[in-house]
Amino acid sequence: MAVLQARGVGRRFESSWVVRALDLDLVAGERIALLGPSGCGKTTFLNLLGGLDRPDEGVILLDGESLHQASPARLADLRRSRLGTVFQFFHLIPTLTAEENIELPLRMLAWPEARIRERCAELIQAVGLAHRAAAWPSELSGGEMQRVAVARALAARPAVLLADEPTGNLDRASGQAVLSLLAELTEQQGSALVMVTHSEAAAGICHRVLRMEDGRFLDGTL
């Protein structure tokens, strides 16, 4: 059964449609790459899937629950517990250390302290940054920052991880390391992944590739 479904989703800015008539079914553990040129609507669609934006037409269901009908509070709740997000520009909180960034979603969910410590230790180990746990984001390299962002996005074991150009701001080696991490961790946790990318190589870690152009999926990519 699909954990995330999109049916006839469209979003317009002023009078022009940025994305339109998009359908998607994402099953648990599945990894999908959204591939396409700049401006084709990939990020807009990702934001809609993550409940960060609302569609002008169509529906998006997360575990059968309609995102566009959910209240802002419920949306926030879903983002805490069921969705994880990784950004191209990392967006780590600069005033929290690497470790504190990772534990932030767990504190937002009010996990018990012992479980937070345990989960955080597990994740920081998994992303290979145990020795950098106390570092500030400004002291980390791009690759390290993105690894922290991946750990943070997966901390609460979300059903779906949304990644927007996760390697777009990294060198090749760091990018490859982050992609491997994404594949490995989502595999371990059984989380589904929707990844926006320009790169065919990055798309290689996914089970399916959806190609977009002018706000629509190209025929036969579903």
Place this chain on the structure above:
Amino acid sequence: MTWLARRLVTRALLREWGRTLLTLAAVSLGVAVFLSIRLANRAAVASFEQFTLGVGQGSDLVIRTEAGPLWESRLPALRPLTEWAWMRPIIEGSFARAQTMEGFQVLGLDLVGLGASANSTLPSSSEETLHRSATTGFYATLQDPVAILIPAALAAEGWSPGDLMEGFIQERAVRLRVAGILPDPPHRPKLQRNLLVMDLPAAQRLLGREGELDRVEWGLRPGGNLPHFEAQARRLLPPGLIMEPPEQRAESGRTMTAAFRFNLTILSLIALAVGAYLLFQAFDASVNRRRETWATLRALGQAPSGVMRLVLFEAALLGLLGSALGIGLGWLLAQGTVQGVSRTVNALYGASAAQRAGMPAPEAWLAVAIGTGACLIAAWIPARRAARTPPVQLLAREGHLTPTRWGWMGLAAGTALLLGTVLAYGLRPAPGVAWHAYAGSALVLLGGSLLAVALLPLLGLPGRWTRRWRLRLALRPLLRPTGRHGFAAAALAVAIGMTIGMGVMVQSFERTVLAWIGSSLRADLYVAPIGSTGAGSQHRMGADTADGIASDPAVAAADRFQILPITFRGRPTFLGAGDMGVQASRGGLILAAGGPFPGPLLALRKGGTSDPGVLVSETFSRHFGVRVGEVLDLPAPGGLRRATVRGIIADYGNERGSLLLDRPVFLAWFQDPRVASLALFLRPGESPEAFAARLRREHPGLQVRTNGALRDQVTTIFRQTFALTYALEAIGLIVAILGLGQGLTGLALARRGEIWSLRALGATQSDLTRILMLEGLGVALAGLLSGLGLGLLLARILVDVLNPQVFGWTLGFSVPWGFLGLVSLATLGAAILVLAPMARWGARLAADREVEEGA
């Protein structure tokens, strides 16, 4: 460049109209407050000067005595001077209108002689009036002992020849008759409204001062040579008389109101100082919002200086527009302020009737220069940053949030505070000179604002340990504060510091004055002629009236107090006289030196006229550098008289200082038995209220106040004096709080990526609002704590150094905890009110770059 400026600056200002309006509001408010105080001060001082000059415009020299009246009998000695100049003898007095108790200046002039003088200094049009009137029996009318000429301004209110004006001169009820109208001189300031001109003999009779004059004004005849005339006058000048330029009287008026005006000017500068912080934040935010534009321009080949010029052009444009608005707003504010200033100057010095403030061109240009200059200075650092930062850094999303080096800030704060305090307290320049106190205060202000920045990491410390994620996210930024945090906290600290500093000083002043009044005003009743105000009042009570009241069976003792303006060592001061026997047994003068009360008073009484003694006020002692035991040569009608300083007394009644003689000595020297006020000590069992009621019935020309009523009046005048102070402080505080809101807006804008990220992680709108609110409150708290400390230190400098040094007043320092609590609560309350909508707005910020240029 023009093409670029039109598109990048003017177009952006129009599109971002909200930001433009906010900046314009900041500039115009700062300019308006500064300008309105200057205009109001100017109007009040001009009115004061007009009052002191009367219609005496155009004279070249004034001759008067150093102390006491100028007897007409001394004029023949000056007669030879009429070869080169005309002379105009003048007597001054006061008239209080019945019902309204409005005060008027009575000016007695030799009107008959005026018509004959070739170049009288009455406005020429007035002379014409007089000449015209001569044919219709005007001179005859003027011989009427109650005839008055009124200024055109009063005639415009409906007064016309033949009307009767009822009121009091000295304590006597009189009915004056309007005999003519003095038109305003064509090329000189208009005659002040509260002026009544009488013929000299009539004025002398009404004032009970036959044969006396206050001064003689001299005007050179055409072709006359002033230095030659002055030399002749000096040669003929009898002992005890002095000559001075006419401006001298206005100058002493200016000196008299200096403390009050100084207070207001300093306060208007607060609004400017805090406004400058606000402007800096506005331009900083503007540059930050549009950093992509500047980076792109640089990337396209625009030179850094070109970028800088564009940012400064925007600042100049906003400065000019804001100043223009500020000039209009300032003029409007001044109309309201001038009434307050006039009321206070009138209450304190009994001599101002300004109702409207003008708008002289130099003031308008000064306002434009200050508004535009402040904008250019405030925009300089952001403009330099936009020009010098490499484009790639400007384009980076978080790169501009550079943490402040707060450790250095702390060190710099400590150094500035220490240096400022040492400078203020360590030096002892001549009395009246206080540059060290001003420089010390400025350093302390700088230190206090830096301290606010250094306090931020301390307040952020709980964010290091707490496990509450919202608190952690709110407080962590304070651990590594950015320039925006720092500026917002510093601006608030300065505003609060100035408010607390002035507030504590005023309250210390008030408590000291109330304690002084409590000690020195011990009589049951105080009696004075109606219309009497401060030390400058010219109303006097006849000796017979005073003796009659003092001998009433209900009265146990009476202190007859007299006071006159004198010139001592070339500077104006006051000479008072009271009954030292009564004061010693019943009074409570506070002695600062000379021994315990009532020792010095008894010494004065014992010395009598054979070994005269004098008490001097602290202000006098400081201004003239006089100590106990020193022998002074005091001016008196019969020549200089010697008196030994027996004690120094506290006196907060005026800023010129005063001398106090025992009444028998004063009578022997001045032969003036009149009384300015009478302090009555009633016999046990007598009701002050009942006796006061009886006195009012029997003497309608006297105002009789009970001890409590007089204290209330003094307190009211005191509070009225500082009412504007509080209003200006409130404006400074409001501007700082708005700055805090603006600072938070800038922070939210700079951190929208972070906000976006938190939303993606599941933070709700309410979570984000609370985080931003808490962060803003942390900044407000840093400003508040630092401002409280800064304010108390400033208050100490004002109380311990500035007041004694400039005005000669020793004040007791008292901390008004209630006031501090009120300011703290008001600041935090106002901060919450301003921060809440800003935080809600910040929490809704989208991360996409489109908002960057348009937000």
